[in-house]
Each structure stands twice: as structure tokens, then as C-alpha cells.
Amino acid sequence: xxxxxxxxxxxxxxxxxxxxxxxxxxxxxxxxxxxxxxxxxxxxxxxxxxxxxxxxxxxxxxxxxxxxxxxxxxxxxxxxxxxxxxxxxxxxxxxxxxxxxxxxxxxxxxxxxxxxxxxxxxxxxxxxxxxxxxxxxxxxxxxxxxxxxx
Amino acid sequence: xxxxxxxxxxxxxxxxxxxxxxxxxxxxxxxxxxxxxxxxxxxxxxxxxxxxxxxxxxxxxxxxxxxxxxxxxxxxxxxxxxxxxxxxxxxxxxxxxxxxxxxxxxxxxxxxxxxxxxxxxxxxxxxxxxxxxxxxxxxxxxxxxxxxxxxxxxxx
Numbered sequence: 001x002x003x004x005x006x007x008x009x010x011x012x013x014x015x016x017x018x019x020x021x022x023x024x025x026x027x028x029x030x031x032x033x034x035x036x037x038x039x040x041x042x043x044x045x046x047x048x049x050x051x052x053x054x055x056x057x058x059x060x061x062x063x064x065x066x067x068x069x070x071x072x073x074x075x076x077x078x079x080x081x082x083x084x085x086x087x088x089x090x091x092x093x094x095x096x097x098x099x100x101x102x103x104x105x106x107x108x109x110x111x112x113x114x115x116x117x118x119x120x121x122x123x124x125x126x127x128x129x130x131x132x133x134x135x136x137x138x139x140x141x142x143x144x145x146x147x148x149x150x
Numbered sequence: 151x152x153x154x155x156x157x158x159x160x161x162x163x164x165x166x167x168x169x170x171x172x173x174x175x176x177x178x179x180x181x182x183x184x185x186x187x188x189x190x191x192x193x194x195x196x197x198x199x200x201x202x203x204x205x206x207x208x209x210x211x212x213x214x215x216x217x218x219x220x221x222x223x224x225x226x227x228x229x230x231x232x233x234x235x236x237x238x239x240x241x242x243x244x245x246x247x248x249x250x251x252x253x254x255x256x257x258x259x260x261x262x263x264x265x266x267x268x269x270x271x272x273x274x275x276x277x278x279x280x281x282x283x284x285x286x287x288x289x290x291x292x293x294x295x296x297x298x299x300x301x302x303x304x305x306x
Contacts (some may be wrong), residue, residue: 001181002236003186003201004199004200004201005177005201006200006201006204008175008176008177009176009177009201009202009204009205010204010205010207010208011175011176012171012172012174012176012177012178012205012206012258012272013172013176013204013205013206013207013209014172014173014208015168015169015170015171015172015176016168016169016172016173016205016209017158017209017210017211017212017213017216018166018168018173019165019167019168019169019172020169020170020209020212020213020216021212021213021216022161022164022165022168023222024163024213024216024220024226024232025216025220025226025227025229026157026161026164026165026191026218026226026227026228027158027161027162027165027199027226027227027228027229028159028161028220028225028226028229028232028233028287029233030185030233030235031165031169031227032286033169033261033262033263033265033266033290034176034261037184037262037265037266037283037284037287038284038288038290040284040285041270048159048295049155049158049159049162050162051159051264052162052163052166053162053163053165053169053295054166054266055163055166055179056162056163056164056165056167056170057166057167057169057170057263057266057267058170058174058266058267058269058270058286059167059170059256060166060167060170060171060174060273061170061173061174061179061267061269061270061271062271063171063218064170064171064172064174064175064269064270065270065271068174070156071160071163071174071175071253071274072174072177072180072183073177073179073183073269074174074175074179074180075184076205077265078271078273079179079180079181079268079273080181080182080273080274081181081217081258081260081268081273081274081275081276081279082181082182082185082258082259084152084257086161090214092185092227092275093275093278094259095257096258096275096278096279096282097279097282098257099220099253099254099255099257099258099260099279099281100254100258100278100279100280100281100283100285100286101254101266101282101283101285101286101289102250102251102253102254102257102284103251103254103255103261103262103265103283103285103286104250104254104282104283104284104285104286104287104288104289105247105250105251105286105287105289105290105293106246106247106248106251106252106253106288106290107247107251107262107285107290108237108247108287108289108290108291108294109238109244109246109250109290110243110244110245110246110247110248110250110251110288111235111237111244111247112253113244113259113261113262113263114262114263115169115261115262115263116205117248117251118156118183118206118210119206119209119210120213122210122216123210123211123213123214123216124213124217124234125247126235127240128235128237128238128239128240128244129260130217130243131229131244131245131248132245132248133248133266135245135248135249135252136248136249136252136255137188137252137288138252139248139251139252139253139255139256139302140188140252140253140255141188141189141250142161142256143188143252143253143254143255143256143257144185144188144189144190144191144256145189145190145191147256147257149189149256149257149259150182150185150189150192
């Protein structure tokens, strides 16, 4: 349990909640990253605010990492993507492409991800989001168990 | 909306910035930390990292309060109405989509928010993942039988 970080987790989680609150009460929009990212291309209307949101997200990540390097990965130590499980002998790029495709396809068909369904949807007491969250958490846990990637 | 354009975009920037800061502070930007939550096989040995639950819990709570506040108002500050998802049905697409996403998430430890914020650190392979995620999203919009008009309005 040495890696358990409840205080920074709750602090960061509150910031994420605040991000969703600001977008909802200010612009009436749900801060669902898969939706914002997936609708960057026309014919989606109002692309500009989505670009602004995503650029600010990357910028703030870099800025907080610079300001508080001791808080974790990306600050004092480099962040890396996780390699495919040893023994599966699948090249890393192939693994990443499959994972990325499934993430993009699944969140589009299922109308949301960890932020849209997980934070905003549950906060809105949406039944659809509750079902989606139960499914993607269960399947992700099962996937980690089967692949033994950790 | 044009009269309110600057406050509207400033709100989007503030929200994105808070989101990015939250992902770094909570360390959810680190795929390995996310996978250590999803690895329930580590529970018996005491090596499980429950941090993710301590991230999403407070996030939901803060947003829940915001939704309560919003429900007593006719409109948000900078738009004419709340863009509430109108589609309420639990259908096979919702479940199937969530399941596909679950596989991708379990393979990588990367969900869409961290995928974007990881750009700040340029780890090897992140652009490949983002390109694949975007392609997957585009493919999904083509596959959806009821078309993207429903999606454009509903996607959270």
C-alpha cells in the first residue's frame, strides 16, 4: 500500500470536480473528455471552445508538474506508457494502437468515458452513466487480470 | 452566443486548466498508477492502490453540488440553456461501447482525459495512442446507425 496517496488523490479529484462544475454552471456543457476530443472535427458545431479546453488541460498539467514536481510522476520522474505484458510478445506500438482504437470506438459508441459518465453522469444521477461505469470498470479490471499487465 | 464569446471561452479554458491540474495532482496522468487500481489481484497481497476511488469520489461530490445549484437556475451563465443529454435508454450500444472502452482502458491504463494530459510529458507512444483513439472515435461515429445528429447533441 506504499503507493496509496489518498490526500493528493482527493485534492486532485476535487479539482476535477470543480472543472466539471465550472463548465456546467458557466457554459451548460458536460466535461466529458472523449466527447470533447471526438468532436474536434466538423461537422461538429463550436469546435473552438473544445480546442481551448484541451489546450488549457495540457498546459495546466505541464504547469502544475513544473510547480509541484514532488507530487509524482511527470514531476520528478518521467511518465511512461505501460509496456504490453511480457510473454504475449506483442510489439508495444501494436498494443497501443489496439488500446487507443478500442478506447476511441468504445467511448464514442457508449457516449462517454471516465469523466463524462464517471464524474458528470454519476453526479447527475444518470442511469445510463451508472450502467456504463459498472461495465467499463468491470471489463477493465477483468482485462488487467487476464493480461497480467501490471 | 457571440456576445458572450470571451466569457464562454474563458470558462472553457478555466475548466480545462482545473481538469489538467487535477489529473496531475491526483497522479491519474500516470497509466501505471491507474492500472494498480484496476489490478484487483493485488488486493490479497496488500499491494492494491485504491487511490483512483479517492479521486473520483470527491470529483462526483463537487459536481453533484454543482448540478443541484444548476437545477435551480434557468440557464448557465454564458449560454441559453444546459446541454443535458436527452437520450435516456440503456441500450446495447451503451453497454457494448462501455465494454470496448473497458478493454482499451485495461490494456493501457489510459482513459481519454489522461491521454490528452500526457501530451504535457511526451512519453514515447502517446501520439500513436491519441491518433488511434481519434480514429476509433471517428469510426464509431460512422458505425452509429442513428447517425451523428443524435451524438452531437447527446455525447457527454
